[in-house]
Amino acid sequence: MTEQTKPNNNMDAIKRLADVVDARRADFLAGKANPDVSYIAKLFSKGDDAILKKIGEEAAETVMAAKDSRFANLAPEMQSKLVGEIADLWFHCFVALSQFNLRPEDVIAELERREGVSGIAEKAARKS
C-alpha cells in the first residue's frame, strides 16, 4: 500500500464509478450525452475500437510505469505513478465492460468463483 492509501469502502467507489459510466452510456444511446463535456461520452461516441485501443495504451503505460518503479527501487513517487496508470487502466476497463453490457460485479463474481482454485491445478485440469 502507498502512503495515500486510506482504509475505506473501495468496492463502493467502483460501483459508483460503474453507475456513472452506465448513466453516460444510457445518455449517449438516448442522444443526450455531450462528448464535448464528458470524456466517457466521447469514448462511447467513438465506439468499440477507440475504447479497446485505450485499454491497450493504458496497459502499455502500466508496464512502463512498473518498470520505472522497479528501476527506482520502488520510490514512493514512482509507486504513485504506477497506481495512477493502473487506475487509468481499470477506468477504461469499466468503460469497456459497459460498452459490452457487463459490470465490474461480473468480474468480481468470476474472481470469487475462482477463489481457492489453484491456477496450477486449474490449468492442469484444462489439459486432461
Ligand SMILES: N=c1c2ncn([C@@H]3O[C@H](COP(=O)(O)OP(=O)(O)OP(=O)(O)O)[C@@H](O)[C@H]3O)c2ncn1[C@@H]1O[C@H](COP(=O)(O)O)[C@@H](O)[C@H]1O
Ligand atoms: N475516473 C475517471 C477517469 N480516469 C481517467 N480519466 C480520463 O481518461 C483520460 C485518459 O488519459 P490519457 O492521458 O491516457 O488520455 P488523453 O491523452 O488525455 O486522451 P486521448 O488523447 O487518448 O483521447 C483522461 O482524459 C482522464 O481524465 C477519467 N475520466 C473520468 N473518470 C470518472 O468519470 C466521471 C465522469 O467523467 P466524464 O464523463 O468526463 O464527466 C468523473 O467524475 C470521474 O469520476
